[in-house]
Amino acid sequence: MTGWLCIVGLGPGDSALVTPEVSAVLASASDVVGYIPYVARIAPRQGLTLHPSDNRVEMDRARAALEMAAAGKKVVVVSSGDPGVFAMASAVFEALEGQVQWQALDIRVLPGITAMLAASAKAGAPLGHDFCVVNLSDNLKPVALIEARVRAAAGADFALAFYNPRSASRPETFGRILTVLRQVCEPERLIIFARAVSTPNEQIVTVALVDASPEMADMRTVVIVGNSATRRVGRFVYTPRSVLPVTA
Template identity: 45%
Template sequence: MNDGTLYGVGLGPGDPELVTVKAARLIGAADVVAYHCARHGRSVARSIAEPYLRGDQVEEQLVYPVTTEVTDHPGGYEGAMEEFYEAAAARLIAHLSAGRDVVLLAEGDPLFYSSYMHMHKRISGRFATVIVPGVTSVSAASAALAMPLVEGDDVLTVLPGTLGREQLADRLRGTGAAAIMKISRGYADVRAALKDCGRLDQAYYVERASGGRRQVIERAGDVDPAAVPYMSLVIIAGAEAAGHPVPASPGPDGERDTGPGRVDVVGLGPGGRDWLTPQAAAALAAADDLVGYAPYVDRVPPNPRQRRHGSDNRVEAQRAEFALDLALRGRRVAVVSSGDPGVFAMASVVLEAAAADSRFAGIPVAVVPGITAAQAVAALAGAPLGHDYVTLSLSDRLKPWAVIARRLAAAAAGDFAIAIYNPASRSRRQQLADARALLLTHRDAATPVVVGRAVGTDDQQVTVTTLRELDPAQVDMSCLVIVGSSQSRVVRDSSGAARVITPRRYPG
């Protein structure tokens, strides 16, 4: 009986469509498919290869005994891993000795910072071994940026982010183009090293360069070290390659515009496409890049021509500067906001960033309005905002609670209807209760209150209650609350449903 063959199969950077034809063929034909994973059992490599599995193959799950946690192994981390690799190799050797071909999956390329190499060293001297190269994350990140890494005499250096701040800075000073891998656990040191050597402004952070989940591309200096996952890296282009601008969007005649691009701050409305204005749809369709809070970017239907840059909700200023910087390089950028961009959203942030930096003086910035959450909830409830009203946010992340309470008291004393944004979150549970107590000192307990949840989605729910019966525990960040004035009242339509009306006439 002939021995089996070990295939080290590179899967590329995450997109199953970037798996090579040869890799897909071998995965489908293998007797045994092996892959590494952490103790939670989920394997990125297997998820990439899943479309090519037959379903009846033997799967060898090689579970790491330790990743970042402390181990009680007598040999420490190194001893635990050495023991693991020996045991894993023995499991694969058993299959090979029985004549079964084994495909060992590797993210990226098998011989490029891959766990496959530990198996290769232990097995290749005894059994036939075939390496199937894969697209590396460095190539995928360069493609995601649409930016060449090297040209002419540029030199590319690949560095592990685990080197430490001082050594990393020294290496970066002595090279041109660079790709920094393994940054997730030490990004604070990576960012500090980039700053130390004067290269922070040249560096781009790329997360999930080609994975199925949303892609993130940011300036390296704008990234929160606490939010950096495993599948991420930093890219710096070489001097010659960096001399080429990012391709700009085509003009109406198909020619490329080499001048500054533009930024449109676009309101998506509170829900589905039915609440998107034609002007907003046109701005989204014309964009080269979409920038915004990741769940809002995800609401825009994918267009393969466009690049999507989703980010965390706590980096608004960095997001605005990133969008303006893209426009500076000739891109047409749509910065997306839920609802209306001028209501507790990105319009003021982008305009403020544009005014603060002379580099952006020549970039056109337009604000494209959208239907607000207050308008949507009011329409579904009837007409609770039919007279003068105040729009107010209960979030104290950007302003102190004392200011919120003072404004709320003034609105209540003025007998305005009040649309309350950001009424509660997982970490902010007391503010709405305090607001309700304050309002009860000015309003009758029977004042109508509307709670709109997830309006415009399949989970939409609109509840009509009273100030007395309002339960803050049932309200979260997916809700908007409207509190009526002294004149607001509830009527019933032909179906018996409650409709809230604030009359246009005021007594006296």
């Protein structure tokens, strides 16, 4: 029996956003590995073993998945959104470092609908021009680096998407980022808080930067900051394709 490992994205929550490619590998898997709430999205069936694990054990999880694939299992590592955006794909490749026997395995990454694109679609098209994507979690990088990147990106008038803006263990980071944004951007700059996108608890709120507060975000929120041209039209928020003024 030849094992394989697929690192897949389940999209933001709605099963109608799971690609057929991902559904097909889940249907042929023997083992599913991932963070508890993501594994909970997989329907149990005969012949499929579910391996839910807690947050912040990404490296253990990646090694366990590789070991199972090496032993002949058909293993799917699940992430929400896209597996390559602040999710399990990089962790699996880190686990391959120095492990030549694992590097020869059949390993594939299957993309998914990442949260910022689902959020952008619900709001309109705030990422319709150049944009930057920043993980605000400071587990794996210093807050000073996050601040410097946000300052550079906003200074160059990119729109911004923030993942993991706020957690109970480090509630202050997002407040510092809002301070940076207020130093660089005008008070009217539009900022979108998109929580639990594509789930029954979905909530999309757009405010001016001057009215934004850290409490508007939690770990299930993706935050999108427009560029200087981002605007409302009717109930939508969008960023024009051109840097020239919009003519109606």
